[in-house]
Amino acid sequence: MKTWDVVIIGGGVIGLSLARSLRHSGASVLVVDKAEPAREATHAAGGMIAHCDPGNPPALARMIAASGRMYPQFIAELRAEAFESPDLREDGTIAFPGDGESPACKGARSLQDEELLQLEPLIALRGRAYFMPECSVDPRKLASALEKAARKLGVDFVTGSAVTEVAVLGGRVTGARTAKSFYMAAAVVNCAGAWASQMKPFGMPTRPVKGQMVCVVPPAGVHTAGPLIRHVVRTPDLYIIPRSDRRILLGATVEEAGFDKHVDADTVQRLHQAAIHVVPEIAQMRIHDAWAGLRPGSPDGLPILGATSLPGYYAATGHYRDGIMLAPLTAEVMTQLLKGRSPDFDMTPFSPLRFL
Ligand SMILES: Cc1cc2nc3c(=O)[nH]c(=O)nc-3n(C[C@H](O)[C@H](O)[C@H](O)COP(=O)(O)OP(=O)(O)OC[C@H]3O[C@@H](n4cnc5c(N)ncnc54)[C@H](O)[C@@H]3O)c2cc1C
Numbered sequence: 001m002k003t004w005d006v007v008i009i010g011g012g013v014i015g016l017s018l019a020r021s022l023r024h025s026g027a028s029v030l031v032v033d034k035a036e037p038a039r040e041a042t043h044a045a046g047g048m049i050a051h052c053d054p055g056n057p058p059a060l061a062r063m064i065a066a067s068g069r070m071y072p073q074f075i076a077e078l079r080a081e082a083f084e085s086p087d088l089r090e091d092g093t094i095a096f097p098g099d100g101e102s103p104a105c106k107g108a109r110s111l112q113d114e115e116l117l118q119l120e121p122l123i124a125l126r127g128r129a130y131f132m133p134e135c136s137v138d139p140r141k142l143a144s145a146l147e148k149a150a151r152k153l154g155v156d157f158v159t160g161s162a163v164t165e166v167a168v169l170g171g172r173v174t175g176a177r178t179a180k181s182f183y184m185a186a187a188v189v190n191c192a193g194a195w196a197s198q199m200k201p202f203g204m205p206t207r208p209v210k211g212q213m214v215c216v217v218p219p220a221g222v223h224t225a226g227p228l229i230r231h232v233v234r235t236p237d238l239y240i241i242p243r244s245d246r247r248i249l250l251g252a253t254v255e256e257a258g259f260d261k262h263v264d265a266d267t268v269q270r271l272h273q274a275a276i277h278v279v280p281e282i283a284q285m286r287i288h289d290a291w292a293g294l295r296p297g298s299p300d301g302l303p304i305l306g307a308t309s310l311p312g313y314y315a316a317t318g319h320y321r322d323g324i325m326l327a328p329l330t331a332e333v334m335t336q337l338l339k340g341r342s343p344d345f346d347m348t349p350f351s352p353l354r355f356l
Helices: 013-024 059-081 115-120 139-153 193-198 264-277 279-284 323-338
Strands: 004-009 028-033 092-097 109-111 127-130 157-160 164-171 172-178 184-189 207-217 231-235 239-242 248-251 285-298 306-309 313-317
Touching: 004 172, 013 127, 013 139, 013 313, 028 323, 059 139, 059 248, 059 323, 092 248, 109 115, 115 127, 115 285, 127 139, 139 157, 139 207, 139 323, 164 184, 184 323, 193 207, 193 285, 193 313, 207 264, 264 279, 279 306, 306 323
Parallel strands: 004 028, 004 184, 028 157, 092 231, 184 313
Antiparallel strands: 092 127, 109 127, 164 172, 172 184, 207 248, 207 285, 231 239, 239 248, 306 313
């Protein structure tokens, strides 16, 4: 019977990043996904690496800053390994923060109206604005590159099969069970996102937090070199994310709606209208599609990272709105933990043990 050092439950951005990183460190790895990899929250995400956002949880500030710094290198390595480009855009973000909020990151600066117009001539909104040196990626392309890189490195995949149980013998993990199979491993990591709670003998307390998103494209026959706007634009109610292929994403709602992924027409119209208020030219664009995804929320809004009370059973989940941004650092610290090394960060605030 084939055995692995680590079985990863869930091939979203977190499971895929961790699989690749563990394989780089010499571990044998199997990723098991209930469907195709990265078709859930990762597929729905905007892809902002929003490390300057004043709304980020203070307890995550150091990790967010570190993960943000890792991004350009992370993408460069992936490009070399997978020969795929995840559309890393480094033009930065123009943010209109909420009352009393100001960005706390190196390189952020407030913008006067003239500079705002110079940077992004189509923005109609005025008021307190900042430039922030953030980047963005296309999470679907990122996940595709991660999966390709992981497969090339020798990570094994089982798809279309849900893990129902972490198997235990003599008080420690022996592998993971699906309805039909058993996969033997010394360690199992729960990276099942919004579904991480549904594991036996126990899950992680994540819950689905729905986000609806709209994608607009230029009208047929209009050919421009790049997208309508260059920067990510963020207001307290909306964000607008340009892609290099000229699509523009408008997002996103934050809804407690269980596992419902229905998209409603009113919300699509509301997001479109809100975007037109910020960039009036978006009125000329066509709504191409809209979707909803389920962010893995946690009870205290922080990720759940590290060893559980069951020897060999680990968790890397609960990344809520920040899983794309935190993927490189999560992969690094979890690899260190699984290899028995101490991460450079104090992981106590994120330990699964805080809920047990
Ligand atoms: C609308 C929206 C916009 C977002 N925008 C951003 C953004 O701009 N920046 C950012 O950093 N983050 C953003 N996020 C958050 C980000 O998408 C998530 O934090 C991240 O994708 C979580 O990744 P994950 O791998 O933990 O979960 P997922 O991507 O949901 O992956 C979980 C995987 O586990 C699998 N699975 C579940 N149960 C089982 C089981 N029992 N057995 C086997 N497999 C299982 C699923 O099929 C899935 O593939 C956004 C999210 C949404 C919904």
